Amino acid sequence: SFASLPPGPKPVPFLGNVFDLTAKELWLPASRWAKQYVYVHVLGVGIVFLNTAEAACDLLDKRGSIYSDKPFLMMSGELCGCKNMVAFTPYGEQSKRQRRLLHKAFGLPVIPTYYPFLQTGTHAFLRRLVVEPSEYMKHIRRYSGGLTLSVVYGYEAVSNDDEFLGLAEECVGILSNRIASGVGIWPVDVFPSLRHLPTWMPGAGFKRNAAIWKKKMEEFVDRPYEFMKNSMKSGTHKASFCSNLLEDESIKAVDNFEFDLKWSANSMYSASIDTTITTVSHFILAMMMHTDAQRKAQEELDRVVGTERLPTFADRASLPFVECVFKESLRWAVPVPLSLPHRLMEDDLYNGMLIPKGTLIFGNIWAMLRNEAVFPDADAFRPERFLDKVSPEMERKRDPQNYVFGFGRRECPGSHLVDSSIWLLIASMLATLDVSKAVDECGNVMEPTVKFENPIFRTPSQFKCDMRPRSQKALSLIRQSEILTT
Numbered sequence: 001s002f003a004s005l006p007p008g009p010k011p012v013p014f015l016g017n018v019f020d021l022t023a024k025e026l027w028l029p030a031s032r033w034a035k036q037y038v039y040v041h042v043l044g045v046g047i048v049f050l051n052t053a054e055a056a057c058d059l060l061d062k063r064g065s066i067y068s069d070k071p072f073l074m075m076s077g078e079l080c081g082c083k084n085m086v087a088f089t090p091y092g093e094q095s096k097r098q099r100r101l102l103h104k105a106f107g108l109p110v111i112p113t114y115y116p117f118l119q120t121g122t123h124a125f126l127r128r129l130v131v132e133p134s135e136y137m138k139h140i141r142r143y144s145g146g147l148t149l150s151v152v153y154g155y156e157a158v159s160n161d162d163e164f165l166g167l168a169e170e171c172v173g174i175l176s177n178r179i180a181s182g183v184g185i186w187p188v189d190v191f192p193s194l195r196h197l198p199t200w201m202p203g204a205g206f207k208r209n210a211a212i213w214k215k216k217m218e219e220f221v222d223r224p225y226e227f228m229k230n231s232m233k234s235g236t237h238k239a240s241f242c243s244n245l246l247e248d249e250s251i252k253a254v255d256n257f258e259f260d261l262k263w264s265a266n267s268m269y270s271a272s273i274d275t276t277i278t279t280v281s282h283f284i285l286a287m288m289m290h291t292d293a294q295r296k297a298q299e300e301l302d303r304v305v306g307t308e309r310l311p312t313f314a315d316r317a318s319l320p321f322v323e324c325v326f327k328e329s330l331r332w333a334v335p336v337p338l339s340l341p342h343r344l345m346e347d348d349l350y351n352g353m354l355i356p357k358g359t360l361i362f363g364n365i366w367a368m369l370r371n372e373a374v375f376p377d378a379d380a381f382r383p384e385r386f387l388d389k390v391s392p393e394m395e396r397k398r399d400p401q402n403y404v405f406g407f408g409r410r411e412c413p414g415s416h417l418v419d420s421s422i423w424l425l426i427a428s429m430l431a432t433l434d435v436s437k438a439v440d441e442c443g444n445v446m447e448p449t450v451k452f453e454n455p456i457f458r459t460p461s462q463f464k465c466d467m468r469p470r471s472q473k474a475l476s477l478i479r480q481s482e483i484l485t486t
């Protein structure tokens with residue numbers, strides 16, 4: 001018998017499921033179309049959404065040798081110049097070299113060497129937040145972009161309007177809202193000859209946009225790198241991931257080293273910003289909606305850390321409820337809900353279905369983290385769920401960190417950094433701030449309304465909230481942190 005394709009919504013002739021693939025919250029219909037796996041196609045490009053952890057593990061992890069490629073896309077890769085960004089590089093020598101560099105920068109063993117950086121960055125974030133709480137999104141951007149700029153390039157962002165931070169905001173915005181919107185497939189990806197349309201012709205608007213975006217992307221990759229090289233030349237540089245590697249003669253000898261370094265550095269920088277913003281905004285939203293959970297975490301911090309100092313990594317093991325808040329924030333946020341696409345390199349058979357070579361595979365992380373069998377009352381923010389005693393197997397199954405960073409050989413190389421950086425940010429905010437719903441001029445409590453408009457990241461639109469120091473003592477701890485760290 002012939003194996004059939006996985007189920008999915010009915011396509012229209014020729015165009016396929018173009019009309020089903022909305023740019024907003026695509027993870028919602030993708031979860032509804034079928035329980036386990038969904039097949040759609042756009043202009044003949046096959047796409048599978050994997051809605052269960054089992055399917056993601058069976059295919060993306062266990063069959064990683066054929067499920068780790070990336071699509072070659074004429075529009076994003078070639079015309080917009082993104083093909084050497086780590087999330088776009090085909091599976092092979094280049095992607096392996098780049099991932100080795102990322103691992104050198106942010107692999108598990110090196111994370112503790114960043115603790116002082118993370119501490120200083122977190123305290124500076126708190127200081128900005130108490131001065132200007134309504135601008136929390138900008139402060140998170142400055143924190144996360146600033147952290148990678150300084151660790152990766154030795155560059156210190158001087159203000160929220162820093163030029164490199166602005167460039168990153170603009171470029172990541174173009175990438176996710178324009179270039180990769182929907183599932184990121186453009187007519188020119190399917191009919192490469194369209195690239196030869198003269199730019200002035202109707203229908204060639206994509207070429208004019210691509211030319212503008214490509215220039216921006218090149219600036220985004222080149223300018224921080226040139227800053228770092230110039231400061232090395234003049235001897236004014238701060239030691240950074242890039243400068244350390246450039247001074248290491250044995251590594252420098254590897255073919256394509258500088259090219260890989262430049263693009264890997266940019267990938268670390270660009271991938272850390274919107275993901276951190278999304279996670280921390282969800283945490284703030286959750287705390288203002290669930291003051292009971294906030295109080296419980298604060299009581300734990302007061303009992304374990306006291307109110308005479310700010311929390312540190314040494315406290316982490318003694319703060320089980322803060323850990324639950326951290327995990328639940330990641331689960332509830334699902335910062336990258338459809339992960340990033342992988343491309344299947346050969347025809348594959350799975351549970352009697354045929355998945356053709358070239359199919360793009362999206363792990364539907366949103367659906368996995370809303371699975372009622374593992375997370376009862378899954379839509380609710382309920383940190384206590386992680387305190388329920390369960391088997392070691394279930395313990396692993398319900399750990400959001402096993403999902404939110406994607407799967408297999410393309411899994412997020414920033415996961416260890418995030419585990420430390422966002423934990424400290426959350427613990428420090430809980431220790432010092434009270435978060436509640438904002439109140440308008442007439443004294444009415446304002447219920448937050450959030451929308452999710454970014455096609456790649458589940459970033460909540462900015463909402464109003466009230467954030468203030470828990471006490472005079474907390475405020476002076478925040479202010480003193482500057483003196484202590486400088």
Ligand code: HEM
Pocket residue numbers: 086087088099102106267268269271272273275276279335336339340341342404405406407408409410411412413414415417418
């Ligand atoms: C809460 C924070 C973050 C989340 C939820 C997150 C999530 C993800 C996900 C889902 C993927 C796709 C994995 C796949 O294809 O299966 C990914 C890829 C990636 N992430 Fe992250 N990420 C976060 C932060 C970071 C940070 C801080 C860095 C900086 C080092 C980073 C660097 C990357 C890179 C370079 C890739 C592409 C990897 C490849 O294609 O080989 N991420 N991330």
